[in-house]
Amino acid sequence: xxxxxxxxxxxxxxxxxxxxxxxxxxxxxxxxxxxxxxxxxxxxxxxxxxxxxxxxxxxxxxxxxxxxxxxxxxxxxxxxxxxxxxxxxxxxxxxxxxxxxxxxxxxxxxxxxxxxxxxxxxxxxxxxxxxxxxxxxxxxxxxxxxxxxxxxxxxxxxxxxxxxxxxxxxxxxxxxxxxxxxxxxx
Amino acid sequence: xxxxxxxxxxxxxxxxxxxxxxxxxxxxxxxxxxxxxxxxxxxxxxxxxxxxxxxxxxxxxxxxxxxxxxxxxxxxxxxxxxxxxxxxxxxxxxxxxxxxxxxxxxxxxxxxxxxxxxxxxxxxxxxxxxxxxxxxxxxxxxxxxxxxxxxxxxxxxxxxxxxxxxxxxxxxxxxxxxxxxxxxxxxxxxxxxxxxxxxxxxxxxxxxxxxxxxxxxxxxxxxxxxxxxxxxxxxxxxxxxxxxxxxxxxxxxxxxxxxxxxxxxxxxxxxxxxxxxxxxxxxxxxxxxxxxxxxxxxxxxxxxxxxxxxxxxxxxxxxxxxxxxxxxxxxxxxxxxxxxxxxxxxxxxxxxxxxxxxxxxxxxxxxxxxxxxxxxxxxxxxxxxxxxxxxxxxxxxxxxxxxxxxxxxxxxxxxxxxxxxxxxxxxxxxxxxxxxxxxxxxxxxxxxxxxxxxxxxxxxxxxxxxxxxxxxxxxxxxxxxxxxxxxxxxxxxxxxxxxxxxxxxxxxxxxxxxxxxxxxxxxxxxxxxxxxxxxxxxxxxxxxxxxxxxxxxxxxxxxxxxxxxxxxxxxxxxxxxxxxxxxxxxxxxxxxxxxxxxxxxxxxxxxxxxxxxxxxxxxxxxxxxxxxxxxxxxxxxxxxxxxxxxxxxxxxxxxxxxxxxxxxxxxxxxxxxxxxxxxxxxxxxxxxxxxxxxxxxxxxxxxxxxxxxxxxxxxxxxxxxxxxxxxxxxxxxxxxxxxxxxxxxxxxxxxxxxxxxxxxxxxxxxxxxxxxxxxxxx
Numbered sequence: 001x002x003x004x005x006x007x008x009x010x011x012x013x014x015x016x017x018x019x020x021x022x023x024x025x026x027x028x029x030x031x032x033x034x035x036x037x038x039x040x041x042x043x044x045x046x047x048x049x050x051x052x053x054x055x056x057x058x059x060x061x062x063x064x065x066x067x068x069x070x071x072x073x074x075x076x077x078x079x080x081x082x083x084x085x086x087x088x089x090x091x092x093x094x095x096x097x098x099x100x101x102x103x104x105x106x107x108x109x110x111x112x113x114x115x116x117x118x119x120x121x122x123x124x125x126x127x128x129x130x131x132x133x134x135x136x137x138x139x140x141x142x143x144x145x146x147x148x149x150x151x152x153x154x155x156x157x158x159x160x161x162x163x164x165x166x167x168x169x170x171x172x173x174x175x176x177x178x179x180x181x182x183x184x185x186x
Numbered sequence: 187x188x189x190x191x192x193x194x195x196x197x198x199x200x201x202x203x204x205x206x207x208x209x210x211x212x213x214x215x216x217x218x219x220x221x222x223x224x225x226x227x228x229x230x231x232x233x234x235x236x237x238x239x240x241x242x243x244x245x246x247x248x249x250x251x252x253x254x255x256x257x258x259x260x261x262x263x264x265x266x267x268x269x270x271x272x273x274x275x276x277x278x279x280x281x282x283x284x285x286x287x288x289x290x291x292x293x294x295x296x297x298x299x300x301x302x303x304x305x306x307x308x309x310x311x312x313x314x315x316x317x318x319x320x321x322x323x324x325x326x327x328x329x330x331x332x333x334x335x336x337x338x339x340x341x342x343x344x345x346x347x348x349x350x351x352x353x354x355x356x357x358x359x360x361x362x363x364x365x366x367x368x369x370x371x372x373x374x375x376x377x378x379x380x381x382x383x384x385x386x387x388x389x390x391x392x393x394x395x396x397x398x399x400x401x402x403x404x405x406x407x408x409x410x411x412x413x414x415x416x417x418x419x420x421x422x423x424x425x426x427x428x429x430x431x432x433x434x435x436x437x438x439x440x441x442x443x444x445x446x447x448x449x450x451x452x453x454x455x456x457x458x459x460x461x462x463x464x465x466x467x468x469x470x471x472x473x474x475x476x477x478x479x480x481x482x483x484x485x486x487x488x489x490x491x492x493x494x495x496x497x498x499x500x501x502x503x504x505x506x507x508x509x510x511x512x513x514x515x516x517x518x519x520x521x522x523x524x525x526x527x528x529x530x531x532x533x534x535x536x537x538x539x540x541x542x543x544x545x546x547x548x549x550x551x552x553x554x555x556x557x558x559x560x561x562x563x564x565x566x567x568x569x570x571x572x573x574x575x576x577x578x579x580x581x582x583x584x585x586x587x588x589x590x591x592x593x594x595x596x597x598x599x600x601x602x603x604x605x606x607x608x609x610x611x612x613x614x615x616x617x618x619x620x621x622x623x624x625x626x627x628x629x630x631x632x633x634x635x636x637x638x639x640x641x642x643x644x645x646x647x648x649x650x651x652x653x654x655x656x657x658x659x660x661x662x663x664x665x666x667x668x669x670x671x672x673x674x675x676x677x678x679x680x681x682x683x684x685x686x687x688x689x690x691x692x693x694x695x696x697x698x699x700x701x702x703x704x705x706x707x708x709x710x711x712x713x714x715x716x717x718x719x720x721x722x723x724x725x726x727x728x729x730x731x732x733x734x735x736x737x738x739x740x741x742x743x744x745x746x747x748x749x750x751x752x753x754x755x756x757x758x759x760x761x762x763x764x765x766x767x768x769x770x771x772x773x774x775x776x777x778x779x780x781x782x783x784x785x786x787x788x789x790x791x792x793x794x795x796x797x798x799x800x801x802x803x804x805x806x807x808x809x810x811x812x813x814x815x816x817x818x819x820x821x822x823x824x825x826x827x828x829x830x831x832x833x834x835x836x837x838x839x840x841x842x843x844x845x846x847x848x849x850x851x852x853x854x855x856x857x858x859x860x861x862x863x864x865x866x867x868x869x870x871x872x873x874x875x876x877x878x879x880x881x882x883x884x885x886x887x888x889x890x891x892x893x894x895x896x897x898x899x900x901x902x903x904x905x906x907x908x909x910x911x912x913x914x915x916x917x918x919x920x921x922x923x924x925x926x927x928x929x930x931x932x933x934x935x936x937x938x939x940x941x942x943x944x945x946x947x948x949x950x951x952x953x954x955x956x957x958x959x960x961x962x963x964x
Contacts, residue, residue: 044871045251047221048270051871094407094427097266097400100858100875108867108877109687113274116243116251119220137221139256139263179226179241179255181785 036120036154045115047137049098061095067143069150079152082141123171131170138173219245228255228787229721230711231269232704233860235328235586236399237713238265239787240272242705247725249273249705258787260379260713266400267858271869275703276725278687278868282700283729288675294698299730299740302697306655307744309680310346313652319348319632323642323651327658328355328588328595331709332718333759334657334734335594336766337751339606341738344624345747349611349636350651352602354659355588355595356639357666360948361553362584363596365562368472368499368947369570369830372608372774372821373596376802377545377581378715378790382406384579385545387536390420391443391565392551392954396428397857397917399549399585407431419536421446422551423852423954424882424920434532437921440850440955441839442523444557447564448836449519450534452511454571459538461573465504468817469570470825473502473833483556483840483943484640485667491644495946502833510833522836537568543579544569549587550854554954559947560834567831575829576804576817586714587861593712597775598766602642603635606769608821611635623768624750638949640942643671646679655682657734658701662690663862663932666951667905667942684734689864690932701734702727703865708759709733710783716802718777719788735762774802774810774821839955840943843923847903847957849887850924853936854953856917863930879931881910882918883960887925891962898963901925903956906938909963925960929953 042050054075064070064078071077081095123132141147144167148159159167224243231238239258243251252272256263285302286294297305313321324342326335330353342351366373382388382405395403410416410431420432423440438446454460474497475481484493516527537544546569552561566575566582574580586592599606609616617631637645643665645651665671675681675696683695686703706727710720727733739751739758753761760780767777770791778786778793789798794809801807803817811818819829843850858876859866866872881899883891893899895914900907910927918926927936941956 044271044274044869047251047253048871049267051875094396094400094404096427097396097404097857098270100267100871102871102874104874104877106874106877107870108863108873110279111274111277111868111870112279113277113869114248114250115273116219116221116224121220137253139254176226176241176253176256179228179257181228 036118040118043115043118044113046118047116051100051102056101065095069152071151077151079150080143080146082143082146084143084146134168134171134173137176138168139176144168219250221251224250225724226253227705227722227724229705229724230589230713230719230788231265232272232275232329232865233268233589234399235588235591235714236260236401237589237711237715237717237719237788238269238401239719240265240269242724244724249276249725255787260715260717260787261401264401264404267872267875268860268866269401271866271871272704274869274871275865276706280688280868281728281731282686282688282692282698283731284700285730286698288696288698290676292675299732302699303737303740303744305697306682306741309653309682310741311745313680314346317650317652319346320350321650321652322346322348323350323637323646323654325639325642325654325656325659325661326351326353326595326600328353328358328586328591329658330590330594330600330734331707331711332590332593332598332766333709333762334738335590335598335600336606336762337735337738337742338657339598339600340624340750341742341747343605343611343620343631344626345742345745345750347630347632349602349632349634350642350645351600351636352639352642353595353600354639354661354664355591356601356949357554357664357951357953358550358587359553359584359591359596360601360638360950361555361558361562361945362586363601364559364945364948365566365584367608368559368832369563369566370803370819370822371824374592374716375581375583375714376576376804377583378800379405380800381543381545381579381581381583383409384543385409386415386542386579387417387419387544389533389536389544389546390418390422390428390432391546391548391561392422393420393547393549393585394422394426394428394854395547395549395585396431397426398587398855400857402585403428403431417536419533423850424918424924424926426918427857434529436525436529436533438523438525440852440924441555441557441842442525442836443552443555443561444564444834444836445514445519445522446525446530446533447561447568448511448514448834449516449523449525449530450537450568451507451564451571452514452519453516453531453534454538454568455508455511457534457538459534460571461540464573464816465571465831468819468828469831470828471502471504471507471833472499472825472830473506474499476835478837481837481946484946484949485840485941485943491648493641493944493949497947499830507831507833510835514836537572537574540572543577544572544574545580546582547585549585551954553584553948553950554952555950556840556943556945556952556955557834557837558945558950558952560832560837563832563834566829567834570829570831576801578801581801584714589713590711592714592716593710593718597712597770597777602638605631606766607773607775609769620769623765640665640944640949640951646681647671647673649679651679653680653682655684656691656695657684657737660685660689660691660862660864660932662694663935664929664937665942666937666940666953668935668937669905670942684737685864686731687864687868689862690935699737700727700729700731701737702731706731707733710763713788716790716799717788718783718791720780720783722784840952841904841941841956843957847959848923849958849960851901851903851936851939851956851958852920852924852926852954853929853940854926856928856930859928859930861930863932867930876928876930879910879928879934879936880913880916881960882913882916882920882926884920884922884924885914887922887960888912888914891960893960893962900961900963901927901939901958902961903939903941903958905941908934908936908939910934925958
């Protein structure tokens with residue numbers, strides 16, 4: 001992927017796609033929901049790895065997406081990777097194995113796929129004041145702070161207690177619905 | 187939905203709403219479906235030979251999501267970009283939904299399944315009556331399920347009495363088949379994926395694993411992270427994303443891997459690093475025909491139409507080996523390959539170090555090679571002489587490209603010379619065994635091998651094969667030297683194509699049949715590590731699409747060959763599999779039962795008493811080995827149950843750069859696209875990541891030619907011309923004098939340039955080496 005592949009579209013998308021971007025493309029003040037919209041737009045379905053919302057900068061991904069994240073002047077905030085504690089996905093791993101750059105905005109053929117929608121539901125609480133259960137799958141999302149802390153975290157999911165680093169001590173993860181091994185699924 | 191429209195909705199509902207459903211996209215608002223609302227079923231991934239476990243999320247008859255299956259030992263929850271985007275592959279707007287026949291004016295007219303099946307039966311019957319079994323053919327795929335391949339081989343050989351059945355796997359891993367068969371008398375690796383955690387040194391022979399087997403490469407990277415000292419050595423003809431992780435990168439001239447392997451063997455013998463006791467007990471030496479002129483390349487002169495070379499094995503001695511290897515001194519190897527002696531010494535040190543587990547890995551670089559069988563033999567030779575074979579963490583391991591290249595093409599035996607479970611049509615006992623299981627009269631299965639893939643299409647162009655049925659593959663994009671196969675429908679021959687989307691191959695078809703894809707039907711695949719994986723149908727196919735095996739069975743019935751498939755119309759998968767399974771039971775190719783495969787994430791054969799085998803031929807692992815320790819190559823009956831070390835020399839490629847065509851052209855895949863792109867290009871995210879084919883150039887070459895990144899460049903070979911956009915210092919970085927073009931793009935067919943030279947033994951074409959010239963267009 002060469003730098004020659006950059007397009008104005010991509011640069012536009014970059015600035016627009018940054019959670020910290022102050023304005024939307026119509027020039028209005030960005031509403032808080034923009035991050036959620038961006039989140040959905042970058043994924044084929046909820047759970048799919050997001051496409052990369054910026055051009056290929058020719059740098060190591062973890063150079064910016066490192067554990068503390070980086071605020072880049074004029075570009076936005078590069079959050080840390082949610083995978084950094086995932087076994088098999090060390091910083092030596094290949095991010096572009098799953099995360100794709102967008103080199104074109106054309107389609108080869110139309111597609112009618114409609115995927116699982118973004119889960120915006122809050123985690124259930126056993127009683128008022130109890131720690132909410134984690135309402136999403138945690139496989140490969142072991143680093144909770146990547147999304148729930150720092151400038152990239154949307155207000156509604158930002159942790160009020162980032163100093164408590166062992167999140168799953170109190171927040172239980174819901175297990176995946178069991179995969180049906182036997183019997184045809186009709 | 188466009189972003190602007192969405193913001194309008196937000197405005198209308200009041201931008202201050204904190205957290206509600208108005209944040210959803212319209213599709214999501216319409217459905218509001220959550221992860222917990224889906225029904226999750228298991229399946230292997232549709233794409234490569236890795237065989238990742240996938241959880242498939244279904245609602246209302248549509249696949250809405252997938253998850254990497256954390257309970258699958260292959261991938262432990264991880265997928266790659268292709269795998270994560272599997273659901274969208276099914277929903278391209280132009281899915282084929284009904285049978286269509288091409289009229290005299292070239293237009294396509296729908297017809298019913300009944301009419302289509304009658305027409306196919308009639309065409310095959312007419313051809314059989316006029317030209318006999320030699321005049322009919324079928325071309326399948328390593329993407330066929332086991333059911334599809336089994337139906338095809340039984341119908342072709344037992345019904346039509348023709349061996350003109352070959353899969354696209356011929357273009358992909360048949361050199362690995364002939365490699366394993368010539369050395370062990372049985373196909374497929376002895377090792378398994380566990381070696382990715384257990385090995386110390388991983389030697390990649392011409393194998394861009396980071397892109398082609400990304401999830402397995404992740405397992406090696408994790409091994410490297412958790413066990414410092416684990417090393418990756420890459421031998422390659424261009425730098426790829428894999429090279430970024432290599433501890434040692436060895437660049438060689440295309441085709442000279444034969445010299446390098448012999449050079450390593452030379453040093454192992456010279457430095458007395460050979461495991462003498464091991465080879466005395468377990469290995470014999472063989473030698474085949476080595477004369478270049480006798481062998482040829484199958485693409486020039488009188489060989490250009492029919493290529494039928496047969497190797498002849500002669501016994502040899504270790505003394506012969508040492509005197510043969512005298513020609514492969516480090517200096518001589520450097521002259522042939524460009525590899526400095528220090529690197530060759532490092533490779534010999536690595537293979538010769540008994541304290542380190544060595545895993546050799548290879549895929550298309552070695553297999554798509556005019557001497558691919560030889561190269562397979564030589565890599566295994568390195569493991570035989572060092573005794574690094576049949577034990578955890580030390581094995582030669584051949585990676586396969588397609589999801590069931592092993593399960594279907596190799597194990598079921600849909601290659602033109604093979605029968606199920608390592609049997610061949612040329613062996614009268616094997617034919618008799620097949621006829622017994624299939625309940626056929628003795629002498630039904632013909633003894634003469636049918637046409638191999640390239641020759642099958644050459645025979646079709648010669649009108650020797652008059653009716654040809656293609657399923658699950660796209661040869662109008664993937665065959666080498668495509669100009670040889672230009673045809674127009676309605677030319678007197680009859681071409682049937684079953685697929686899920688329109689492709690350049692359906693453009694050539696007289697009759698098009700719509701197929702069910704992946705989880706739209708029941709299936710089984712067999713992956714690279716001998717793991718058979720079953721899945722159930724999870725959604726209905728679109729329109730009138732039907733599974734490939736069903737199509738074959740129905741034609742057989744129309745032709746009066748229904749006794750080949752005597753099972754109930756609504757419950758034939760299990761009895762068909764259990765019949766197929768008889769071929770392997772008791773001879774080391776035992777598959778698990780249908781029931782056990784239903785209930786597991788696949789098992790690695792041989793499966794005896796319900797237990798899988800991680801390491802074949804290894805004492806303590808393989809139930810067929812009765813020894814207390816070591817290995818027993820019990821399938822190599824012809825060699826006294828010992829493995830064969832083959833003496834194999836260096837031969838030059840079929841075509842090398844010269845003054846007129848001064849550059850090497852090598853071709854291959856990219857991570858984002860599956861083969862000819864007919865599925866992955868219909869997925870927005872994958873297409874937009876790599877929207878079109880390009881040519882990778884070396885920066886210095888580009889500068890000399892006045893070519894900048896993004897310029898249009900014309901590539902010309904002796905066979906064709908193609909204009910592509912130049913990419914420089916992108917994901918692949920070829921050395922000076924080499925260019926690379928991926929083959930996924932049906933609009934930019936690099937196979938109009940490639941050469942249809944092939945391996946002498948496997949008949950697998952060499953897509954990696956031909957000569958081109960380059961000029962800047964604009």
